Each structure stands twice: as structure tokens, then as C-alpha cells.
Amino acid sequence: MASTFGNKIKVSIFGQSHSKAIGMSLENIPAGMVLDEEKLNAFLARRAPGRDENTSKRVESDRPEFLSGFMTDENGRLVTCGAPISAVIYNEDARSADYEELKDIPRPGHADFAAHIKYGGFEDYRSGGHFSGRLTAPLSVAGGIAIQVLEQLGIKIEAEIDEIGGVKYESKEQMDSLIEAARSEGDSIGGVVKCTIKGVHAGVGEPIFDGVENRISQAIFGIPAVKGIEFGAGFKAASMKGSENNDPFVIDENGNVVTESNNSGGILGGIAIGSDIVFRVAFKPTPSIAKEQKSISYSEGKETTIIAKGRHDPCVVIRALPVVEATSALAILDLVL
Amino acid sequence: MASTFGNKIKVSIFGQSHSKAIGMSLENIPAGMVLDEEKLNAFLARRAPGRDENTSKRVESDRPEFLSGFMTDENGRLVTCGAPISAVIYNEDARSADYEELKDIPRPGHADFAAHIKYGGFEDYRSGGHFSGRLTAPLSVAGGIAIQVLEQLGIKIEAEIDEIGGVKYESKEQMDSLIEAARSEGDSIGGVVKCTIKGVHAGVGEPIFDGVENRISQAIFGIPAVKGIEFGAGFKAASMKGSENNDPFVIDENGNVVTESNNSGGILGGIAIGSDIVFRVAFKPTPSIAKEQKSISYSEGKETTIIAKGRHDPCVVIRALPVVEATSALAILDLVL
Amino acid sequence: MASTFGNKIKVSIFGQSHSKAIGMSLENIPAGMVLDEEKLNAFLARRAPGRDENTSKRVESDRPEFLSGFMTDENGRLVTCGAPISAVIYNEDARSADYEELKDIPRPGHADFAAHIKYGGFEDYRSGGHFSGRLTAPLSVAGGIAIQVLEQLGIKIEAEIDEIGGVKYESKEQMDSLIEAARSEGDSIGGVVKCTIKGVHAGVGEPIFDGVENRISQAIFGIPAVKGIEFGAGFKAASMKGSENNDPFVIDENGNVVTESNNSGGILGGIAIGSDIVFRVAFKPTPSIAKEQKSISYSEGKETTIIAKGRHDPCVVIRALPVVEATSALAILDLVL
């Protein structure tokens, strides 16, 4: 395993920030599904850099080129044919020279040092290599397809910003000013994303290690910068009484069993109970900052400093929304198929 | 998948709260390891109910009977032989009659309703069946063995109580009084467990979906009542600046690359960096409480109430400590082998 | 992996020939299925030793004790509840002393030497340990359950003896005399088992690595003594012309697409085409024979000889029939669920 996920589906993510291309393959998507390409591209555009002043300046279309898995119907639409879907995104705008320094000096907060040790010095050090946030592009392609399959099953996923830089999200203006403040200091901020999944039937999920929480969390920690996840009341539940936290079962106007509250986040014993699945994801601040930071030199074996070059988001949380949706879509699809 | 975990090891957990026995099988533990049974039993005793006034009154020895996977050496010690290890714990003290009501009325906060839908009414409704906290006994047997293997690799895991009932843990007396207060009201409280893993080498973990965070979180959500997990600064990192949250790399007195702080919890890009791995786990309050709660009757299709029978902990956090250690040991062992 | 099989189901086999018990766990069998225990025991009796003069004299009931995975209904029948099924068979009749010699001298044709190297001398050397044919007992328990699930899906599996000791099977008398001749010489013979699976729908199987052939063969080589497998015309197909080997598609009296012949064994491109799935399995002669054989002594580092002790079948093929059925049932069930 590693860059492959899923029991029923199998998604494999490949590529490095500055390799020739990045891409993905995705197995076991049902045949006969029409891909809405326009919708997919609109979805991917939410993740793409360079859209406004608050996101990275690296400009790339990041449109996936589909290589396999589809037939084209008489209307020119892509229809899944049952074979593995594959897509690549060529890396057009890669200024490798920006990253030569990283060959010798790992950036604090990044995987550079971990990769250096893991791969014995053979790692692709250019902008994080396979650990780059750029890999969320093919992840979002795979997840964007999963979202379309789920919609046909009546399941919808929506992520929103819950906190930014430590304060409750209230308006885009407020957020923009927090981000701009960080940028002007050469610094960065993090945030919390709340994700709601509607339409998952009671009974979805498997006991012990393959419950909804297990699989969503395994997938979500695949997104760079994620440092925590909680379902329903989450960490707050730890300070509640049982009588407060338990969600009473009642019967709604349609005669369905529902819960009066949703502290469980729609999951009990790892299994969906038919309520909204709700979870929150903590993103750390972007580790690449324009300030000088302490680090070390491999070649000299001594301490030094580094200032991040290249173009970086002072806050990844905005662009992370579709990535959280895409990633949880893969986890849910794997359970509902 | 489901009740099976691991890529290199394979642990399978089986049994229900009131089935004839519960147990586990565990593959790919290296041959030639001497099992310290006394140590294992002492470890398991920390999880066993009935030890003091604050834990469940159900009295069971919960000593595993090992069926396979060992040879006995000349000193009577169990030595792994490379074959899958299996162990069972017979359910001696099962008063099924206590649970007949659950056939028709699901308990709020428990998996009863989810299992009822999932298994079409054929679920083992007695005290949660396969979803019972009792299944943490075989999980702890497997993890207790993993802990002994890890110790031989220089890796040590220690869980401690960080919060109880919403307040920072300060002393056993304080904790006991909080639990006793909840009990006296017929209620329950939750808490937060902090776990530290020392000795994992830099480089452990795989990219994207099989990083240390991904695998620990997948495993830890297998423990009933867990609703959140965070690594290092976790949710707090979301309110820090990049310049605060990044852990600077420095060189220590032995010439090793280390980080000055440990906001990352020892993990960057999913890969261990050689620092302590630190994570916090949120446990909700025990859902079984002595208070009357709203629920519904399957057979009558209408709302009703339920009061938990049987013996229940007003707080599972104390007994959860070895379970957190055991479960994370399985995740780590799977990555380091 | 190793002693665990399946993507949708998960069967784990544990135990050694002379461990306290052998057993299995089996996940993801649908809830609500009534187990016909009498039928299962009759099925297992076909595999059990000691039934007649031609099979091993070791007498054991080999009745599985089910530990979990079932509820008992009002008629005393076992009904699956969705939780992992587990069963153990205690090893009652284990004369370990018979096998002390194997600690030092590996038997030709057995896994003894391979296990000795693999497990660094810590292997359970008693009668093959985890590699013993005795492990086909829990395998048959798991597969016997799979057979009952498949029958409810309209799928039937039947294995028969096709060749015995190199000659086409014609009658039980002929077979008995061949086996008796081998026994009287202190020798053993092998044979070929033909297995037919009826009722698998067209479309079952996955491309490339998880086709019907891939998965049946992976499972079947889990049976000790199997050295070859072929589907349909198999090795004979290699000497046919395309025009002879291709099975023409025609339409039968019910309007269904069928093939005129079945050289494909019911599988094209790894996918079932709706015809009978047919395969043949080659079993080598029992390696344990009463004749003196050359081997080596680990401790003395020199050549020596060994004569098999204990009780052994001069031909395993008769008892192998239910094992082939059970094992292929697990592979097919994993694909059809």
C-alpha cells in the first residue's frame, strides 16, 4: 500500500511536484456512468492555484487528460466502460531551479527531512516531490469522479470553512483580511474545515477497523497539512455527560427512526445511522513561509537557515475544501459500492 | 476487510459480547520471540473490568488461552514459531437475559440501531454483539503481543489520561471524584487520552494513504467511543502561525538532526521524523447510563424509553489506556516490520 | 497476508498440527443465513481421517466448535448475525513424541526444511506444523459455510477423482487396489481431481489479476500437495488449433447465449461466461512414506536417512475432494458477493 487506497475501489496516485506528470488510476467505478466533464472541471477549478490573490501564483490549468476507462458516446460524452479510469496532468510550469537549495536543506514543517531519511538521499527534493500538495490534484480528479457516482446514489458532500487562523469563519472579507495580514508578515495561517455528507444510508460501514470513521480518517490524513479529525461533537464530546451526548432515537413525521441531536456525527459503532455524517478537519498553517527559519545542512552537518522560495499560499484552507470533499468521497464510495 | 487490520501483519478480531468466546488471530509476528506471559497478563489486567469501584462490575479473568502460534521451550516459555498466533477468551459470565429488551429497543449512543439495519434484524443484540467494548479484550491481546515485539525494536508506547470530564487531569483523587459524581447521578463522563510513542525511526510510514497518521487513526477509531484524534498540536495548530507551528530542525549534542519543538507530533508528510510520536484521542462519555432515555421500539414502530441494565463503567477512559497502547502498537508494528 | 484470503470475505486459518487447537475466522458472510450443521458435519466427514482402510488412522472427530458469528434461533439452529464467524477444533489425539526426530531431520517432499530456514529454527516441526494437511480441516469448515451460502445463490460445486496413480479413474475397486498396492510397498500415489462449478453467472470475475482463474488458483495452491491446475482444456489447449479450441457461441432453446463446447472451462478473459466452470488439480503422491529416504541432519550437518513415522494416507486424493470444493467455494464466494 501507500499511495493506493480502497477495498472495493482502488485509487492509485502517482507523480511528484516536478516530475513530467502527475496522475491517478481508479478501478471499479461502475460501467455506464456519464462523466459530466464541465462539472468536474468546475470542481477542480476550486482546488487549482492562481485563482485569486490569496492562493498560490503558480498558474496551471490542471485539467486532467483522461487516458482510459471511458468510451465516447454519440454526443461526445465520456461514459465509463468498466475498465480502470486513468488520468494525467502534465506539469507545465515547473521551475525546478527554485528548489535546488532543498537538496541540502530541509524545510521545517515539510516532509523533506522525513523523505531524505526514508529514501536514503534519493528522494525527489523538488518542492516536496511525491509529498507535495500538488498531488491533491490527481486525488481531486479521482474524488471528483467519486462525487459524481455518489450523487447518482443520492449522496452529497459539502465542505465549508469553520475556522480560519483560530477564529470562527464569519465572512469572506474577514477571512481575506486574516490571510492578507499573515501574508504581509511573510507568515501563514491554518484553519478548520467542516464537512457534511448527506444521504448515506443507515448500515454503511464495517465493524472495528473499517467503519466510516476509520476509513474517512485514513483517507483524510492523506491530505497534506491535516493534523486532526473529529466526528460529530468530537473532542467536545469528551467533556459532555452521557445524558447530554447521547442522541435520543425518535420517529419523524415520515415514520423514520432518526436522532433528535447529532452529536455522533451520524456514526455509531463505526456504522452510519442515516443522519448527516459530520466531521471537522484541522489544517496546520502552510509550512512554507517567507520568514527565515532554522534548519540544517545535510552536506555540512550543521545548523543553517532557510527562507521558502517559490510561490505559496499563506493559507491552504480555501483550496482544501474540494480536496476534503474529494477524499471523503473516495472513502464513502469504497464503503457503499 | 472490517475486523481485520494490517498490510504486513494481519490481525483478525472475532466474537460478540455474549457469544461462546471472543478471540483473535495474528499473522506475521516474527518467529523466535519469547512471549512474556506475566507481562502480558499484567498489561491485560489494566483493561479488565472489575478491578476497582470505578470500573464495570462484570468479573472475568479475561486471560487469553493461546491456541496456536507458539512452541513451548524447555523453560515452559511460549516462543513464536512463525505460524499465526491465535487466542480465545471464553465468555464465562454472560447474563444474556439482562439484554432481552435490546432486541426491540436500541440504546442511544450505541451501535444497536446501526447493526439492526445493517444486518437486517439478525444482529446479535446482546450488549452490542460484535460492537461491544468487550471486543477490546482480544484487540488488547493482539496489541499486547505487538507491544512486546516493538519493545525488542526499541519502541515504547505510553498512554495517559489528559482530560477527564472536560477538565485537565491532575490527580487520581480528582478523577475519582468526577467519576463518582457522574455515577451518583446515574450519568457518565468522557475524556481525552494522550499517547506517546518513543523510538520510531525517521522514515517509518508510507506516503499519502499509509502514513503514520493514516494508519494510527484507522486503527484507533476501531476502539468504541473514540470520536476524534489529533497529532502533535492538532486542532491547536489550526490557530497558529506557520512561524510558530513549524518545528525548526537543529542538531543535538550527539550530532543528530532533531526538532526544537514537536508541534508535528513527530510526523511530517505522514512519515516519522524520529521525534516522539504524540497524539490525543477523544472518548465520548459511556453511552450506557442509569437514566431513562428516549428511544424507539422496532416492533411497535413508536417512541418509548429505555434505562440501561447490566453493569457499566461511568467512565471508560481509565480502562481505555492499555487499549490505546495496544491498538497503536498494531498500527506501528505494521509499518515498521 | 499469508494464511488470510479474500477481498470481500476474509478467511484466516490458524493452528498447527500439534498446537492446542486449529481454527478459522471468516468475515462478511451475510447475516440471516441458517447454517445446516448436519450438512456441514457430513461434508467435513468426507475430509476427516480414519473413515476407512485407505485413509490415515489418526482418529479425530474434527467437529468444529463455533465460537462466534451466530445467534441461536428458537429451533436451536445457528443463524449468522453478520459478525465474523469463528470456529476451533481442539487437537485431541496428538502424539508429539512421534515427531521428535523431525526437529533435526527434514522429511523429503514436506515443508519441514523450508519452514526451518524461513523461521530460523523456531518452526513448529511437529508433523509439518502450520503446513500440515491437518490445516485443511479449518479450511474446510470455512469453505463448507461458503458452499452453503453459494447454494442459496444457485451455485453448486462438485469435485470428483479424475485420475489416480496415473490412470483414469474407473471404479472404486480399481482405485482401492491401486492404493492398497502402494501401501503394501510402503509407498504412495497421487492423482488428479476434476472440479465443476455450476450456476456462476456470466460476468463474475475481475480483469487481469482477479479473474476466476487467478483467484481459484491462488486459493487451490493453498491445499498441500497441489502441484498444478488447468481450466477447461488446459494443457491440452496448447496442442489444439484455434478453430478447434474456440467455443462457438450459439443460442439455446431458451434463447440464452451459450457455447457449443466448453474448452474454456467457462472462463474467458478471467470472467465467467455462464457455462460450467471446470478445472483439474494435480496432487502429488503423499510425501510421507514408509520407505527409507535420504535426508540430512541439521545438527550434524551431514546426510542421513529417515522413515516416516505416524499414520499417513498412501493417497490423499479421496479426502482432498471436499477440500477442493471448500477452497474453490471461498474463491468463488469472494467474487460473487
Next chain:
Amino acid sequence: MASTFGNKIKVSIFGQSHSKAIGMSLENIPAGMVLDEEKLNAFLARRAPGRDENTSKRVESDRPEFLSGFMTDENGRLVTCGAPISAVIYNEDARSADYEELKDIPRPGHADFAAHIKYGGFEDYRSGGHFSGRLTAPLSVAGGIAIQVLEQLGIKIEAEIDEIGGVKYESKEQMDSLIEAARSEGDSIGGVVKCTIKGVHAGVGEPIFDGVENRISQAIFGIPAVKGIEFGAGFKAASMKGSENNDPFVIDENGNVVTESNNSGGILGGIAIGSDIVFRVAFKPTPSIAKEQKSISYSEGKETTIIAKGRHDPCVVIRALPVVEATSALAILDLVL
């Protein structure tokens, strides 16, 4: 699963005969390995069509374009960096129009009908789609890399033709005339490939379901046209006496334990014993033949006939040799890593 293979490595094969491209991703190849591209291309050329008069006329370079997984060193060589390796081969010479008939009429001996049912009529019917022999190109790219890794571990794999059209292979001239005879009749022939793997250490392989035989056979049946596999004496072992078939252990001149004969094919109990691993693979005759064959029309629901169009090998066995090597390399590498 399906088009993904491996526990330690993960290879995913994607593409259809006439999709934009075919390709593969391959995880967990050790970092720091220099890829010998010239050697790889020479290896792939053995599989490529259009080399001589006896192989398919479709001319394609089939050179893989590596997208990720490598860094380029100062000498321009590709060096693995630990990230997943990916490669694509664009389908340059795809005359889809040749295959329009297959939309309605499945070819005998091909997966067309099975895919039609499996994918509900949405299958890529052009020349077998994902089931095409063309997918052995990316399979050989992945396996070709595995072969280079194995060579560095001292393991060598060599496949040779053992039988062609039902007769023992004796010379290229003899083979060419057999193939030419089949071609001139508009027919095709099959054959048997023998494969030898040298250098696998004793102890490689896992018990029961993940032995060397299990994993090689699972992989090898991923090659189109394979209908049987046998290890060592294989089906012949079924007609031998135990005293003949058992390979005596002896000590060679270097003091190593070896076997006098190799009827086991180097595998006992699924585990390598250090001898050559030897297996034989049966290939059926190419199903595409220039003769008229019976088939059916989906749209008309009645019987019809079909004559294969396009360019086809009258015998795939020659080109299959590197594919057998590549595929078994993936299985072995997955076990030895």
C-alpha cells in the same frame, strides 16, 4: 482489486486496446535503483508486435514514457526516488473502425461476451478493450523494472518455449514452419512456456494462500490465453510414486543443503527451498483466426458468423516469453521485498 496486484509492491495496469493510452503505476520499488533503459527497451522489444513475419503486423514502438518515480542523475540516467513509478504508452496505431462489428458480435475464445454481460453493454468492445493482449505491454514495463530489481538481489528469470502446437520445441525452423502452416490455413496454434527462476533463497513465500505457487499462479493467469500452470513435475507428479517424486535432501560440495532432483519445482509447502523455481504455463491458440466462426448477434438475438479482422499472431507464445518473465518477476518481487 482487479487490475492491481501485490501486497508489498502495488502494480496497477490501466488502458484499453484503443483508448488514448495504456499504462501502469508501480509502488514501493526501492529508492536509489538505476534503471537501465536500454536493457528495458530491449526486453520490451521481445514482446512488441511487428518484429518478424510470425507476429502481429500492428507496428508500434511501445516505448513507455515515464511520468514519475525517477530523478535524472548527472549522467542522464533514471534513478528511482521512492515515489510511485508511472509510465504510459500512447496508442498511436489504432484503427478502431476495424472493430465496429464487435459491438454486436462477440468473438469466440475472447472476453467480448463476458465483458458485454459484466459491464451491461457499456464495455469497450474495440479489440477486447481492457482484456486485450495489448495490456501485456504495461504489464511488461512494470515487470521489466521488477526484473532489474531482482537481478540486483541475485535473482534471474528465464522463460523458454517448451512445446509449440503440441510438439516439443526443437528448433526455430520447426516452430516457424508450424506457425506458418497454421497461418496459411487461417488458423492458430498454442504452446507451453517453461520458466525458471534462479537465486530465490530458501524461506521465500508465505503459508497457505501466499506461497510462491499461489502468487505466481495468481499473477500468471493475468496473461491472456493462459489456461494452465504446473510447478516442478506438476501433472506428471500425479502419476508418480512418493518414492520417485520426493526430492531427497543431500549436502553439496559447498556444504549446502540441496535436493538431488527437483520434482517440487523448488517449492515445498508454498515456500522456496533454494532450488530453481520451475513452472510450465499452457497457452491456448490465439482465438482470433481468419476462419469463419459461429457466434451470435446481440441486437438480433440470433446466431451468425464472424471472421476476425485486423492483424493477429497465429501464435502468441514467442511474444509471451518476456510477459511470463515480467509477470512472475512481479510475483516474486512482492514476496522477496
